[in-house]
Amino acid sequence: MKLNIQNETSRLRSVILGTAESIGSIPSIDEAYDPKSILHIKAGTYPKESDMIKEMDAVAEIFEKYDVTVYRPEVIKDYNQIFSRDIAFVIDDKFIKANILPDREREYEAIHHVIEKIGDENIIILPEECHVEGGDVMPWNDFVFIGTYSGEDYSDYITARTNMDAVIAIQELFPHKTVKAFELRKSNTDPKENALHLDCCFQPIGKDKAILHKNGFLIEREYEWLLNFFGKENVFEITKEEMYSMNSNIFSISEDVIISEKNFTRLNTWLRENGFTVEEVPYAEIAKQEGLLRCSTLPLIRE
Template sequence: MLALNIKNETSRLRAVVLGIAKSNGGIPKVADCYDPKSIQHVLAGTYPEESAMIVEMEAVAVILKKYDVQVFRPNIIENYNQIFSRDIAFVIQDKFVKANILPDRDQEIEAIHSVISKINPANIIKLPEECHVEGGDVMPWNEYIFVGTYSGEDYAEYITARTNVAAVQAITALFPERIVKSFELRKHNTIATENALHLDCCFQPIGRDKAILHKNGFLVEKEYEWLLNYFGKDNVFEIDKEEMFSMNSNIFSISEEVIISEKKFTRLNTWLRGNGFIVEEVAYAEIAKQEGLLRCSTMPLVRD
């Protein structure tokens, strides 16, 4: 059995589900895209090729295994995008919470049955149907659970709005001993630089007391300022609109000291090393064209 344990984003990683790019399904039609960045690349003829994405993901698998992390992969569904394993479920403490994601993607959870079968059934939670949530919006951080959401009355009009208030309330009820703090995210269906698809597209805690942050990803300035004050300005790496678009906040922590990052994030990677982090660089720019990066394609199961 898998003894699930996730209390934060950065404790030493022991087991993870890494998505898979094989049999990805080719270039989607614009009408079938879930985010503005994918649409942009489909229209420009620059949508990533499967072969390039396979190489990028396997490089991450090599690094995870280098650090003795147990790596699980989904079973391959023919012609189906299974890269972003973070979306389909998330672990908090010893609970495995199935996400209610876009209906077109519901096969993805079935493809990790081999993982789910190793979990105590009492610890597997399916939220009520009215709760919309994806793992990219959910961040356990010690006594807190940070959740990205959108509560506007026009929620249904945004395909980019992935976690609703009902889900925030359900998570609050599930983990009464934690402080659930939600953040309103800026949503846009067609302009990627104005869209925070998930909380991890504009924010991520790193190390013990630091964070990456993008102000414009937050609809409510005082919520952004709360994070800035909580971590402290000297501990925050602020990214600009282009760095947000390139997914600079979507790196992935193997431990409090070791981070996997995109090799083109030169400003960020220099700052990380200057703050004592070990940075394992990979090429991930092709996968980033789908508005997701390293955190999006990993689902941590066990951390120390």
């Protein structure tokens, strides 16, 4: 398999879509990885497996409609494997294993049937001190945008997933690209004040547009850099409530086709007004785990 990912929006040809089959029982609060899941565990509204399977099947159908090759992880009994973006990511023709939370290592093993199709020379395993998850990494042509957190209290946050060691390592791997890091706002307890990954508060779409949430960025000038980079007229600013609902975590099949959650009324209207074809799916149950469409997809080949 010849991998190729230069950006977030070129025509998708091959992708790994996670699975909601056999996710196991509702986790305890101690087992949860993010404040949004904790909120729903406490409220008794944690999503049901059957509902999430239906939601992911709807995405698989759209990929089929657009002639995209879809791989799924091998199902591990009683194990959450929805968010395939967390476990690896592709830049250019390199497949980079994410250094994820230790108890999620089995998720990577469950995609070995895909990894075996990739030449060993194109698989990169970063040094142990480099913490990174795919939701924080966004190739954008000559740039790689990376969400990070560099506070001295990094280890106190279950929501801090990508450190500066990883940013430096990725810059060294891709010296021909400009790697730009953005400090994200983190909270273990308030999902409305927590940008778990960069794609929870930002995502490029089309050729020159972006979705952006100002409060997700810890440093205002870094948010302003993105606003200026894309141009204010090309940016759809989402509110705190829309960020909480994961409006920036949609997924591009091409520069003009986007899969979006059906309840994102304001966003989907704006997308259509700006010439995008919007394929709407139900994904509100999966969103309760602080992840949405980008989180559950791992693109392998874009044209």
